Amino acid sequence: MASRKSSQPKRESRDKYSVLLPTYNERENLPLIVWLLLKYFGEGGYDYEIIIIDDGSPDGTLEVAEQLQKIYGKDKIVLRPREKKLGLGTAYIHGMKHATGNFIIIMDADLSHHVISYFIHRKQKEGGYDLVSGTRYQGNGGVYGWDLRRKLISRGANFLTQVLLRPGASDLTGSFRLYKKNVLESLVERCVSKGYVFQMEMIVRARQLNYTIGEVPISFVDRVYGESKLGGNEIVSFVRGLLTLFATT
Ligand SMILES: Nc1nc2c(ncn2[C@@H]2O[C@H](COP(=O)(O)OP(=O)(O)O)[C@@H](O)[C@H]2O)c(=O)[nH]1
Numbered sequence: 001m002a003s004r005k006s007s008q009p010k011r012e013s014r015d016k017y018s019v020l021l022p023t024y025n026e027r028e029n030l031p032l033i034v035w036l037l038l039k040y041f042g043e044g045g046y047d048y049e050i051i052i053i054d055d056g057s058p059d060g061t062l063e064v065a066e067q068l069q070k071i072y073g074k075d076k077i078v079l080r081p082r083e084k085k086l087g088l089g090t091a092y093i094h095g096m097k098h099a100t101g102n103f104i105i106i107m108d109a110d111l112s113h114h115v116i117s118y119f120i121h122r123k124q125k126e127g128g129y130d131l132v133s134g135t136r137y138q139g140n141g142g143v144y145g146w147d148l149r150r151k152l153i154s155r156g157a158n159f160l161t162q163v164l165l166r167p168g169a170s171d172l173t174g175s176f177r178l179y180k181k182n183v184l185e186s187l188v189e190r191c192v193s194k195g196y197v198f199q200m201e202m203i204v205r206a207r208q209l210n211y212t213i214g215e216v217p218i219s220f221v222d223r224v225y226g227e228s229k230l231g232g233n234e235i236v237s238f239v240r241g242l243l244t245l246f247a248t249t
């Protein structure tokens with residue numbers, strides 16, 4: 001009985017992963033992504049929590065999240081809803097403030113990332129990185145299910161940013177990442193953008209602060225259920241945000 005403690009793997013036992021899932025109209029997707037995460041982290045013997053940040057989705061995503069919390073428990077499913085749609089960047093920051101893990105994983109709730117959630121923390125352990133970013137533009141990464149317009153927007157955004165800011169990472173707008181919590185906090189302190197440009201600014205600032213960045217190739221599979229929230233407005237504000245960063249960094 002006395003040896004109980006020493007039979008636990010030491011390295012893993014101190015690490016806790018807080019997975020942030022921002023949702024806006026993800027009623028159909030949420031149960032499956034949550035189940036996949038619970039299965040993976042649970043079976044792997046990890047310490048973890050899933051923080052769902054719903055922005056008043058009209059489709060009733062929050063009610064689904066409450067059901068999931070009843071099934072899986074309040075220590076595993078943490079709900080941090082907000083009244084209305086306030087943007088992705090601030091949703092991450094809001095979720096982060098309630099995170100109890102020393103690592104933060106951010107991912108989309110629409111199953112675009114589910115297959116690869118398994119590799120990002122291993123990559124972190126390999127190199128002790130401050131930040132690991134999923135990349136669609138290296139190795140066997142890729143994008144599936146997007147039309148030409150959407151591919152051009154993503155490629156264009158990446159290209160423009162590479163040229164203007166030379167951030168030293170291949171996928172700047174992707175939203176599958178792992179951060180050390182203290183690193184994310186220090187980046188957020190300096191971050192000025194709120195929408196889609198947030199992801200890019202985080203990488204650019206990480207490079208400025210000399211944080212180490214690892215990359216894992218990912219296949220991004222476009223959502224089956226629901227609609228993308230990327231519209232003309234986000235594109236305009238992305239370019240505006242990019243130019244602001246270019247002017248101020
Ligand atoms: N809380 C919150 N989540 C959002 C907001 N906008 C998008 N999301 C979520 O962020 C993730 C990515 O959004 P999505 O529309 O799929 O972007 P895309 O994959 O680039 O087309 C999904 O889980 C969305 O439900 C927002 O304003 N607030």
Ligand SMILES: *[C@@H]1O[C@H](CO)[C@@H](O)[C@H](O)[C@H]1NC(C)=O
Pocket residue numbers: 208209210
């Ligand atoms: C980052 O590294 C560069 C080159 O070594 C150095 O000049 C710069 O001051 C460092 N920046 C910070 C914020 O530590």
Ligand SMILES: [Mg+2]
Pocket residue numbers: 108110112222223228
């Ligand atoms: Mg999506």
